[in-house]
Amino acid sequence: MEYKRITSIQDPLFKQMHELMQNVFPPEEVLEFDLWKEPLEYPGIRVFIAVHEDKVVGATEYRYYEDFNVAMTDFTIIGQAGLGIGPFLAENRREDLLALAAGNGKELYGMFAEIYDPYRVEHHEFGGVKPMDPYVRREVLSHLGYKRLDFSYIHPSWNNDGEAVEGLDLCFLPMQKETTHIASKLIVQFLRRYYTVLPNKPQSWYEMVEKLEAKETIALLLL
Template identity: 55%
Template sequence: MDYIRLTSIEDPHFTAMHKMMSSIFPAEEVLAFELWKEPIEDPDIHVYVAMNDGKVVGATEYRYYPELRVAMTDFTIIGVMGLGVGRFLYVQRSRDLLRLQWESGTESIGMFAEIYRPQSVSSFKFGNVLSMHPAVRREVLSHIGYQKLDLTYVHPSWDHEGKAVTELDLGFLPSDDALSALPAALISTFLKQYYSALPSKPKEWLEMIAKLDEQSEIDLLPL
């Protein structure tokens, strides 16, 4: 497999990736095709596809915030089972994140990810790929080392309608297994920066941020 970065919506591989994403994730979690133009050209947003025999079989997006010393996995998509796509994306992303740390002269304390709660998802039809089922993905992320932050999490919908998406936990993969909590200010700062691209924020999100700004730290709990 090849690990190829996408930097333009004009790239035919992007069309294939967006189609795959739209077939797997709920509509409120998918940014419209044309709205990808600026984000995908941002050098700090890393969108890669896994290519096998000329076809897009998986994809991942991530970013690294050197000033906060944290990364964020926006999504990981396994489009075809039985090829080792998940492991391939995990290894390639990890190598690239190490490169970003080295180039910035920083050492990451860990990586955020939004993780579906299977019991809260109204539809279990996350595409036709069993490995993308929320229960499977959650257990894989737990196996990798992700934990969940002890807060009632909500995020603005990516369809720009300002709806509150509530079916997820905010997860964190600590670089040090001994880490048991994160500063609330770090989480708040990260979320404000991460969702700065979305102009419409639901009141539930604003209330969550306000609550974070009043706390000192948030515990990490098992998934």
């Protein structure tokens, strides 16, 4: 299996990746094909695919913020069971991020991720691919060390229509296992930077940020 970076919508493998995203994720979570041009070309956004026998069978997008010394996993797609795609993507992503942090003269502090809560939202089938089942994914991410941040999370729709998307938790994977809380300021700075690309955010998102600003730290809870 090959771990290959995608940097252009002209890459023929990107078309396969985008189709895989459309098969797996709900429509409001998938950026339109042409709108991927700038993100793919931006050095800070890292989009990698797992290629098996010339076919895109998995993908992951993530980014590293040098000034915050944290990463964000935008998504992970496992397109087929029985190939070990999940561990392959997770390990290669981890090695890449640790190298990026080392190049920044630091040890990676941790990684954010949005995780569906299947106990609140049960209708996402994720293309019928069992490894992508929300219950399975949540348990796997828990085993990887992700923790749920203790606040009610609002996610702006990627349709940029100002709609609020609920049913997700914002989670964090601390590199130091003894970490039990993280600074609210870090979460606020990260969310503002991450969602700069979406000017039409719901009012409930701004209210969520205001509540975070009023706190010093946010606890990390078990998934």
